Amino acid sequence: MSKKIIFLFLSLMFLVQAVCSASVPTVRDFRYSILKASADENYLHMEIKLDSVNQKYNLQVNPDNNKQLLLTIFNTRLKNDNLKQIDLDGTIAQQISFQQKGNDIQAVISLPYNAGLADYKSHLLSQERHLSGSALTIDVKKMPNKPNNMSLSAVAGHTIVLDPGHGGSDSGAVGPDGIMEKTITLAVAQKVYNILVSNGAAVVMTRTTDKDVYAPNDSAAEELQARVNVAEFLKNTDIFISIHANSFTNPTANGTETFYYGPSYQGQQLASFVQSEMIQANGLTDRGTSEANFYVLKHTSMPSILIELAFISNYNEESLLNSDTFQTLMAQAICRGINKYFQAE
C-alpha cells in the first residue's frame, strides 16, 4: 500500500515538473550584423530567435549602469550555453550576455559610451512563413554629439525665468560621490539659457553663480519666495522653470519626473511636453508628471514646472548628471519641450 502511494507521489511530481517546463518558451539563437543607416553612419542590427510568439519583453537603459542596455525577456529559458556571452562590433556595442534571472532571461548589451547617446529600437517579428516562433530585433545607433545650435522658432519673443535649484549655503542633495545638486542645476540651467537666448527668447535666471538668491543661511521659505519674486517682478513672464536633481533615502530609486501645480492646466501642459522630450532623450525611467504643492510652483502666477532631471542619490544617475554630455542632452530636451509648448499655444 505505502509503495503505491510513494509511486503515485513521484509520478505526480514528474507531471508537475513536465507541465511547468513544457510551458516555458526558450531563446534559441542570436546573430547580429552591421548595416548602413546613411553614407557615413552605421547601425548594429541584432536578432534574437524565440520559439514563442507575442513574447513579452522590455528594453531600457540599465538604471544601475548607464553604459548598458538591459533587455528582459519574460518567462523564458536559454536553449544553450553558447549564448551566454557574445562579442559585438566593439564600436556601437561591445558585447551581449544572456543570463537566467529567475523566470526571465536578462540580456546585458554593453556600450563603449553613455547609453544616453544610444538611439535604440526594438521590434518583435513573427515568422509565420518559416517555422513557429518569432524574432526579436534590436537596432542600436550611436547618436553624434550635437552642438548647441538648435532651431526652435516658437520660443522667440517669450520671457522665460529659469531657476537653478538651491545654491550658495544650500548645496541641495548630495550624491554618494559627493556631487552637489546646486552644481548640476546651475550647469544645466546655463545650457538651457544659451539655447533659448540664441533662439530669440528673453531669459532671466534666478541665479547665475553659486549663491543664495535671498541671503546666505536664510530660511528656506525666504529663499523660495526670492526665486518666485524674480518671475513676479518682471513684466510679462510667460513661464517659470525650476531645475532640480532628485534624491531619495533608497539609493536604487531612479528616473526623471516633472512637477506642476494642480490647478494650472497650462502648467500641466508644459510639464508633459518637457517630460516627454527628456524621456525620449535620456531613456531613463519615466516617472511621469505629477501635481505637487511645491512653493515655487504655487506662488508663481504664470505656468510653472519643477524638473527633477534624475536621482543624484543613485550612484549611476549621479555620474550621468555630472557628465557634460548628459547635461547638454537634457538641456536640449528641455528646450524642445518649451518650444513645443509655445507652438501648441
Added chain:
Amino acid sequence: MNQLRAVLAALLVIGLLITAGCGTGQENSQSEQQNNQITANGLADTKSKSSASGQQLKKVKLIIYFPNENGEKLLAADRTVNLAGTDKYSAAVNELLQGPKKGEGTNVIPKNTQLLNTGIDNAGIVTVNFNNAFVKNFTGGSTGELMLIGSIVDTLTNFQEVKAVRFYVEGKPLDALSGHMDLTAPVTRIKNIL
C-alpha cells in the same frame, strides 16, 4: 494508521508543490488591496479594558504609510498600538519613526528624528513637533520630501477628525523643509501618492 499518515504527508507535499510550482505574478495583489483599504484610523477597534489601577487600556488599530522602494507611492501597513500614556496622533507618528517592517516599503525618516509632541485644534489641524534632526538629517529631493511629508500627513489624515497637518521643529513653525513643498500652511491629505 501509519499508512494514513503517509497519505496525508504525500498529499500535503503535492499540494505545496502545485501551489509553488508554476505560480508567478501574485506579489502585486497584496499592496493593491492595501491601497484600496483606506479606512478611518482608530475606528477599526476601540475595545477598552480597565486595568488594575483603574486606567483605561485602549488598543487601537491604525493604518500607517511607508514609501515603496522607488519612492513613487505610499504603501499601507497595519499597526495595533496601546494608547496608555500617549495620544493616538503621537502613537501613529511614533510608529512611522520606527520604520517599516520587512516588505512594508522603505524608510524615509531622517536619522535620529524624535517626536517632541503633537496637538490638535478645533479646526482639525494637527500639529507635529519634531526635534532638529528632522530638518538637519533630511537628505533632500522632491521625492524624499514628498514621501516623508506625505507619509506623515496621509497617516494622520486617516483619523476622520484630522483635516490637515502643520509641521514644527523644536517648537517653531517649519515653513519649508529643503526647498520644495510649501509647508507655510497646514498640509492637507496628499491623495496622488496613495
